[in-house]
Amino acid sequence: GQNIDQPTEMTATEGAIVQINCTYQTSGFNGLFWYQQHAGEAPTFLSYNVLDGLEEKGRFSSFLSRSKGYSYLLLKELQMKDSASYLCAVRDSNYQLIWGAGTKLIIKP
């Protein structure tokens, strides 16, 4: 079966760095996505990786290793507004998006 694993919850301190991991087992691979979802709101797109390596976008970076079925989202200089759920999703060989359950990130002052 297809599976996306990410931690349920993480806690970090304002101003610090946090890494949210995602491992996947899917039938084929056509890209990995990270979305941010604040409580009571819709998911919003953060990043897309289809080749191995690091993609940097401001305070957020996303890494992919296809051979290991592994990705992480790195958040730097954490701000209180970064408190949200972070969803990892993989597009499989049928171009269907398989979603993880999300990681709830709690930022403490």
Added chain:
Amino acid sequence: DTAVSQTPKYLVTQMGNDKSIKCEQNLGHDTMYWYKQDSKKFLKIMFSYNNKELIINETVPNRFSPKSPDKAHLNLHINSLELGDSAVYFCASSQFDEQYFGPGTRLTVT
């Protein structure tokens, strides 16, 4: 300008009723989706439409039926509502990679 809009934002109804949720996108995207997010926050794809043709139909009950009058609209009709249908329903659209989500419709079945 709202990219993906849904109505209503909140819907409270009784078991056995029939209801519809509307979705519109003004992005010119070819593909639209319906997702269900339950209390555990897990997003589950229900349907997607590409150029008015259903291309994904997950194992959802046939009480749920998507209807797309044109490329910019994908409505969700639900018959004989059940308690387990209570959830947040998100509409989304995409052209290639990134999906744009609507604000969600919180459905409560009593």
